[in-house]
Amino acid sequence: MTAVSYAPAPIDATRVETASIQTVETPDGPFTILEARGEVLASGWTADPVAIVDRLRPAARPMRVVEAPTDAAAAVAAYYAGDLAAIDAVPVRQSGTAMQSAGWQALRRITPGEPLTYTGFAAALGSPGAVRAAASVCARNAAALFVPCHRVLRTGGALGGFAWGVEVKQRLLTREARLGG
Numbered sequence: 001m002t003a004v005s006y007a008p009a010p011i012d013a014t015r016v017e018t019a020s021i022q023t024v025e026t027p028d029g030p031f032t033i034l035e036a037r038g039e040v041l042a043s044g045w046t047a048d049p050v051a052i053v054d055r056l057r058p059a060a061r062p063m064r065v066v067e068a069p070t071d072a073a074a075a076v077a078a079y080y081a082g083d084l085a086a087i088d089a090v091p092v093r094q095s096g097t098a099m100q101s102a103g104w105q106a107l108r109r110i111t112p113g114e115p116l117t118y119t120g121f122a123a124a125l126g127s128p129g130a131v132r133a134a135a136s137v138c139a140r141n142a143a144a145l146f147v148p149c150h151r152v153l154r155t156g157g158a159l160g161g162f163a164w165g166v167e168v169k170q171r172l173l174t175r176e177a178r179l180g181g
Contacts, residue, residue, distance in 0.1 A: 016041070019062035022070040023047050026080050028168045031145070035070040036062060039093040042142040043072070045164040055142035055163075060095050072146065079145070084112040084179055092143045099125070103137030110151040112176035117155050139163070151176070 019036040030047035033040060034056075041062070042055040053061055071090075078086035094104055106124050110116055116124065122134035138149035139161070150169045154160040162169035 016062045018064045018066060020068035020070050021049050021052065021065050022068065022073055023049075024073050024076055026076065028171050031076055033070045033072045033076070034062075034065065035072055036093075038071050039091040040070075040072050040143045040146050041093055043146060044144040045168050057095065076145065082179055084176055087146050087148070090146045092146050094142055094147070096140060099127075099133060100137050100140060103134065104141060104143075104147045107138070107141065107147050107149055107151065110148060112148075112151070113178075113180045115151040115153050115173060117153050117157070118160070119155055121152050135160075145172075148172075 016036040019034050019041060021032060021034050023030050023032040025031075026045070029045050031045050032043060032047060032049060032052045034042040034049075034052050041060075042052045044052055044055065046052065049065060049067075053065060075086040075090045088108065092104070092108075094101070096104070103121075103125055106121070109124075110121075118131045118135050118138075119128070121138075122128050122131045125134060125137075127133065134152075138152050141147050141149040144150070144164060150162060150172045152160075159166045159169055159173075
């Protein structure tokens, strides 16, 4: 096991002492999960643990990260084996504003294979005019796949941005459209 320590930052209620990090292979490339107490803190398509930890606000980063198996890895394997709902039951912990928290919960309710536009996502949040705020919720999502921000598209259906590359986003959307919800 390799341990990685990070520079101290002010501690808040969401900060954990130690988190596990695990990278698994997927058809879309390496996928790394940062997990503490059975909850995903951050995840994404990279083998770089620093890139995953850096998705968290400095005050929310764990004091110590160790390479170890995560509970969420089984859900990733099941998702890629065709069980798109496997990611839905994985506990996720993110800290943010009330709107971000509501947005992350709303993202988890988007049916696989039925993506929304940012306008539709803003409407689902009860603020149809807050398209930029809705896009910001997606951009600040640290728990990729488990909080499926890849299911939100630009108006007109263009992919838009994605922290892990538009190629990965396209493959996820294609897989979900093929397998349905």
